[in-house]
Amino acid sequence: MSLTGAFAALADTGCAVGESPLWDATRQALLWVDIPVGEIHELTPATGARRLWRLEGPVGSIGLAADGRLVVARRHEVGLFERATGVYETLAQVLPPDPELRLNDGKVGPDGAFWVGSMHDAPRREPRGALFRVTPEGLVERRRDGLFTSNGLAWSADGRTMFHSDSRGCWIERWGFDPATGAMSGQTRIATPGEAEGRPDGGAVDALGYYWSAGVSAGCLNRYAPDGKLDQRIPVPVPAPTMPCFGGDGRLYVTSLRPAGGAAGPVLAATAAVTGAACALFAAGAL
Template structure:
């Protein structure tokens, strides 16, 4: 296993299930969520100042919006959160209001829409999840069904390729992506990692076209080529990493979220890890909402 990155802890926050790290370049801050606690965290890298907002229920994922607000996936809906006022506004219901489902991994795509998938909560690995595309006018479009735990959304630098995984189906797919319409096509299965390889959790892409996948069952990050070849497997000082993202002024700071399973866990479980990398990441897209910029 390759171990050529040196990881350190970012701050002192320890989460039950840290996920959805997003780099906010405008404010020089990293955002992430603690899913079961329903908390959004924000840390400014230059000063170390940190803020947290508790929304009151599960938060699956977040993204940046053109207005300066955050787009937020909650149990069965997507809405906006204003970091200045603390106000939340529902945009759309997404998927069935089924207690056995919730929204999970989500990101803003090159098309300006929020892509978010649902996951089965029954523990029986039912393929009842769906990947959705949510637009700023509240339109919701189902894009891919038959998922157990939708995860791993990330786009290539040119916006023409979408990567998507299923953490329980244990596969990673590549799609052709049309940023002008949000259409996906030519679905190709590029990898089927096992438990020992690392079940594919959250993902991110770099400028070289490499797909970085959190191996949540194996304490590692897997770097995949476009065709699914494993280019590197990076050992981490946590047992269950959940998602990587790139940030910092040069997009060469790698952040990795993680989860905490119980009191027997080590001191880094549930922490945010950071390391410097050679190849910069792909800048995140922003949600094309209709409110004038507030930040």
């Protein structure tokens, strides 16, 4: 088994839509966001120390920059946030000012750029989303179109395989990836999980190259082999998990959301028998 202990909810971590967990190895801290309220949370598991920052409007995802700042996907833009001072600076406008579009899942890639997808944020979902690559210089490259809800970004430990999903299209794709240039090649759709199996939300890759997908509609984590074969379906004690993250403390963390009429979604933690791929850093310079 890939987990050696049961999941437990961390105290006082309930969110409306908890997402984008990542491990800050320098500070030995876990970070995550609560999308609709624009909150960024930080927890140091060893001490229980907590910090919270709130930005105006939704925060879809975050990444770590090499200089210690956070790269932040807001509704239509990407910027850099300094935790010590609370100063935020816009880096790039990614989307037009359309109230039905917002940025969603994002991660720093092995190429040092921030990869972030968008979604059609309306009751009727249309394939208006896209996948973008944002460079440290603020250059925005559109890499994929026709998405409902871009999600599930994760890379293998060697940086040569990228995974990407669409939560409403209900598919997971694998791409060849050049960690030096960010070039994508060899698109392969490896899985098409539906509602009962767990629509694919956020993802993570372990050190063995297996892709972990949060089955947001089925209360589970789905662990796929690189070729798309389902290796394990792991139940979690919440109805709607949103993204797994391997911590540097030997634990697997999972964010979750509040289902309709339910309680706030906590962050879960369990002891893992496998480690995760190292967190890449955004090569940010001074703005």
